[in-house]
Amino acid sequence: MTGLTIGIIGLVLTxxxxxxxxxxxxxxxxxxxxxxxxxxxxxxxxxxxxxxxPATQGIYxxxxxxxxxxxxxxxxxxGSASVNYAQVTAQGWNVFWACLPMMIxxxxxxxxxGRTAASTIIAVGKKGEIASKSxxxxxxxxxxxxxxxxxxIMMFNNMPIAxxxxxxxxxxxxETGARVIxxxxxx
Numbered sequence: 559m560t561g562l563t564i565g566i567i568g569l570v571l572t573x574x575x576x577x578x579x580x581x582x583x584x585x586x587x588x589x590x591x592x593x594x595x596x597x598x599x600x601x602x603x604x605x606x607x608x609x610x611x612p613a614t615q616g617i618y619x620x621x622x623x624x625x626x627x628x629x630x631x632x633x634x635x636x637g638s639a640s641v642n643y644a645q646v647t648a649q650g651w652n653v654f655w656a657c658l659p660m661m662i663x664x665x666x667x668x669x670x671x672g673r674t675a676a677s678t679i680i681a682v683g684k685k686g687e688i689a690s691k692s693x694x695x696x697x698x699x700x701x702x703x704x705x706x707x708x709x710x711i712m713m714f715n716n717m718p719i720a721x722x723x724x725x726x727x728x729x730x731x732x733e734t735g736a737r738v739i740x741x742x743x744x745x
Contacts, residue, residue: 565649584609611675
């Protein structure tokens, strides 16, 4: 598996898992909102924000994928005489690991935030005046999604890009890497 493949897997998993978590969270809030609105349609403005909160993690995962794509090992890097196969592989793993905080944090927090927001929506349905106070409960979970986003961004901004001059590889790995690179650049 090449470094490019490893990096792409990290980006795809980030979008996919954050999207699944958001979808499951939105399912919970949608069901709760539908129940409340069936009883009292005038509470729409009070439940809509709570209903949409789990969607943010899907957006965060998408943002990390866009940001991370710029750090992928590119054909230009692979074709460079100063970059070897081990460096390209390391760069792919760097992208994968930088995605991990958002990948896991976003998926889990979206799911849990959806469940918490659904409970809050039901409470608002029973007592509408608590809407502004009750938003704090799902918002606390949002904080951890934001931490995952910030840590992933920090990891992207601090990762060494193809700077592995001290890497020691077995001769057969170097030879295989040279063949892969020459095949990719058509030499």
